[in-house]
Amino acid sequence: xxxxxxxxxxxxxxAVLLCALLAGCxxxxxxxxxxxxxxxxxxxxxxxxxTPEGLTGIPFADRAYEVASVRRDGERALVRAxxxxxxxxxxxxxxxxxRELELVREGGTWRVDADRPAPGALPQLWDQxxxxxxxxxxxxxxxxxxQSGGTLREIAAEADxxxxxxxxxxxxxWAGRVVVLVPGSLDAMAGLLGRPADTYRGxxxxxxxxxxAGPAPADRVVVNPEGYAGLGAEGRRIILTHExxxxxxxxxxxxxxxxxxxxxxxxxxxxxGASTTPGRAAPALARAVRRGELPGELPRTEDFAFGGxxxxxxxxxxxxxxxxxxxxxxxxxxxxxxxxxxxxxEPLDTALREALGVDxxxxxxxxxxxxxxxxx
Numbered sequence: 212x213x214x215x216x217x218x219x220x221x222x223x224x225x226a227v228l229l230c231a232l233l234a235g236c237x238x239x240x241x242x243x244x245x246x247x248x249x250x251x252x253x254x255x256x257x258x259x260x261x262t263p264e265g266l267t268g269i270p271f272a273d274r275a276y277e278v279a280s281v282r283r284d285g286e287r288a289l290v291r292a293x294x295x296x297x298x299x300x301x302x303x304x305x306x307x308x309x310r311e312l313e314l315v316r317e318g319g320t321w322r323v324d325a326d327r328p329a330p331g332a333l334p335q336l337w338d339q340x341x342x343x344x345x346x347x348x349x350x351x352x353x354x355x356x357x358q359s360g361g362t363l364r365e366i367a368a369e370a371d372x373x374x375x376x377x378x379x380x381x382x383x384x385w386a387g388r389v390v391v392l393v394p395g396s397l398d399a400m401a402g403l404l405g406r407p408a409d410t411y412r413g414x415x416x417x418x419x420x421x422x423x424a425g426p427a428p429a430d431r432v433v434v435n436p437e438g439y440a441g442l443g444a445e446g447r448r449i450i451l452t453h454e455x456x457x458x459x460x461x462x463x464x465x466x467x468x469x470x471x472x473x474x475x476x477x478x479x480x481x482x483x484g485a486s487t488t489p490g491r492a493a494p495a496l497a498r499a500v501r502r503g504e505l506p507g508e509l510p511r512t513e514d515f516a517f518g519g520x521x522x523x524x525x526x527x528x529x530x531x532x533x534x535x536x537x538x539x540x541x542x543x544x545x546x547x548x549x550x551x552x553x554x555x556x557e558p559l560d561t562a563l564r565e566a567l568g569v570d571x572x573x574x575x576x577x578x579x580x581x582x583x584x585x586x587x
Contacts (some may be wrong), residue, residue: 230316239431248281251288254321258312263326266337268344269353272299276310288314288321291329298429301390306428308335321386328414333405338393343429348373349388357435366391366434369447373455382548385459391451393434400435410517417441417452430458451555452481465555471510475531477553479539480533489536489585493529495522500586509534509575530582534574537581544568 213416259275259358276292290312295305309329314321328334336342342355347367354363370391378387394400401408404419411417415438418429434453442450456477457464462471482492490497499506506526513526538547553562563569569577 212459225343238459244283247283247288250321251281251283251290252278254314254323255290255292255312256489259325263337265341269337269342270344270346270351271533272297272302273305274553276312286316288316290314293507297353298390300388301388301429304428308332333511334402335347335405336394339399340396340400347371350391351388352391352393355395355399363393364452366393366439369451370432370455372448373452375451376483377456377459377480378455378545379571380476380483381459383460383552385462388429389432389458390429391432391434391438395436397437399437399467400433403433406517411435411438413521415442415446415518416454420458420461423426430461432458449481453477456480460551463552464556467550468555468557469559470510470512470515471527471531471534472551472554474528475533475535476513477536478528478532478546482536489533493533495525496529496533496555497586499526499581505579506530507579507580509571509578532577533582534578538567538574539579541577552579 214220221233238563249407255276261264262271274294274296276290276294279291279293281288281290292310292312292582294308294310296302296308299304309332309425311327311329312323315324315326316322326459336355336572342356343354343358343360344362345354345363345367347351350367350368350370352363352370355481370389374387375443378385392403394403397408400411404411404417412435414435416432416434418430418432420428432451439450454477457473459475460476510527510530515524515531519522535547538550550562551565553566556562557565560571563571563574567574
């Protein structure tokens with residue numbers, strides 16, 4: 212007959228003892244370290260709701276830090292976080308920035324003692340000093356340390372003229388407003404963009420942003436204060452209209468859009484309706500044509516490189532403008548706009564055939580002939 216076994220009473224008792232020893236059978240009690248980290252995170256959240264000194268006047272729609280890590284050392288803490296913010300009326304999606312924050316505990320309360328770019332991250336304009344603000348009808352101008360209110364108001368007025376000029380050239384849907392950053396110096400501009408200052412020397416402004424459709428932070432037109440100051444009234448108008456046109460066409464611009472078409476269209480919009488002659492507006496290319504150096508092909512992407520041969524870059528921009536000017540004159544402004552939209556969706560050869568009824572060779576030959584006639 213099988214032998215019956217009595218239920219053991221030792222095993223449950225052992226399990227109870229083990230739970231007691233490991234303290235793992237119920238919710239873990241918060242430790243001092245847990246509480247401190249929670250308080251640090253709360254202090255960072257509170258900081259995101261405060262407008263620090265030097266940022267007053269910037270119309271933040273929202274501003275928040277997503278904490279990635281917290282490292283404590285006694286009464287100090289180092290936080291890595293991602294800042295996300297939107298400018299009211301301009302950004303349809305948050306601008307993002309990797310940040311590093313230092314916090315100190317005083318009287319039992321944590322507070323932010325420093326807020327700076329994370330190692331390897333680009334700075335924000337306010338990292339370079341107090342920011343001044345000038346608001347136009349279609350523009351928001353943020354000035355870096357050292358910029359005067361008068362300068363910012365003048366740039367806002369010029370940007371307000373550039374927006375309707377860009378809209379007249381580009382009938383596609385766009386926001387119809389622009390954010391302009393005016394750093395305190397060329398070196399400050401280079402710091403914001405993460406490239407050497409010589410890259411932008413001699414330029415009036417550049418545009419930063421994401422190509423393609425969809426919600427995104429507003430493009431930022433970044434003014435080179437030294438290059439812009441050296442321009443006359445007409446030059447400033449052309450530069451800002453060119454850059455604002457890049458903002459207007461951004462949703463239709465993709466990786467397939469040729470740079471000659473993107474840059475040429477922006478210049479065409481800037482010169483549209485002006486009485487400037489090709490010889491006057493394209494001096495570098497005119498000199499080359501008169502020397503018998505007629506280009507054999509439309510400008511290539513590498514021809515537009517910053518920081519290289521300034522004469523070669525000038526010829527590329529001028530040639531791109533004259534190509535778009537030719538298309539508008541020969542095939543019509545609507546055909547030029549159609550070509551731009553198609554070139555962002557289709558191979559260039561397909562876009563040319565559908566918009567203009569010619570292939571790349573046909574356009575190139577027509578362009579070269581126009582250079583011979585207009586720049587001789």
